Amino acid sequence: KIARIDLFHVKPRYLLLRMETHGLVGWGEPTLEGRTLTVETAVREFARMLIGEDPRRIEHLWQRMYRQTFYRGG
Numbered sequence: 001k002i003a004r005i006d007l008f009h010v011k012p013r014y015l016l017l018r019m020e021t022h023g024l025v026g027w028g029e030p031t032l033e034g035r036t037l038t039v040e041t042a043v044r045e046f047a048r049m050l051i052g053e054d055p056r057r058i059e060h061l062w063q064r065m066y067r068q069t070f071y072r073g074g
Contacts, residue, residue, distance in 0.1 A: 002055050005047040007040050015039055021055055 004020040007030075015036040017028040032039050046065055053061060 002050050002053050005043070005050065007043060009036055009040075015043075017043060019055065024055075026055070 002019060002021055004018075006018045006020075008016045008018070010016060013031070013034055013036060014029065015031045017030050019026045019028070030039050030043050049064060049068070050061060055061075
């Protein structure tokens with residue numbers, strides 16, 4: 001299960017994501033160039049939905065994030 005999601009700003013314009021499960025760690029780059037604060041806000045909102053979920057259910061998690069937001073696909 002996803003236990004923790006951390007974000008790291010890397011100057012001049014990058015954002016790195018560290019996702020921790022019980023025993024595994026993964027890294028990603030959720031960057032929209034020049035809009036790291038905006039992306040950080042979106043990731044933090046989605047993190048609430050993802051904590052406790054099985055990270056192997058990629059399609060399920062994608063569908064939840066895409067369809068179960070206030071604006072569909074937003």
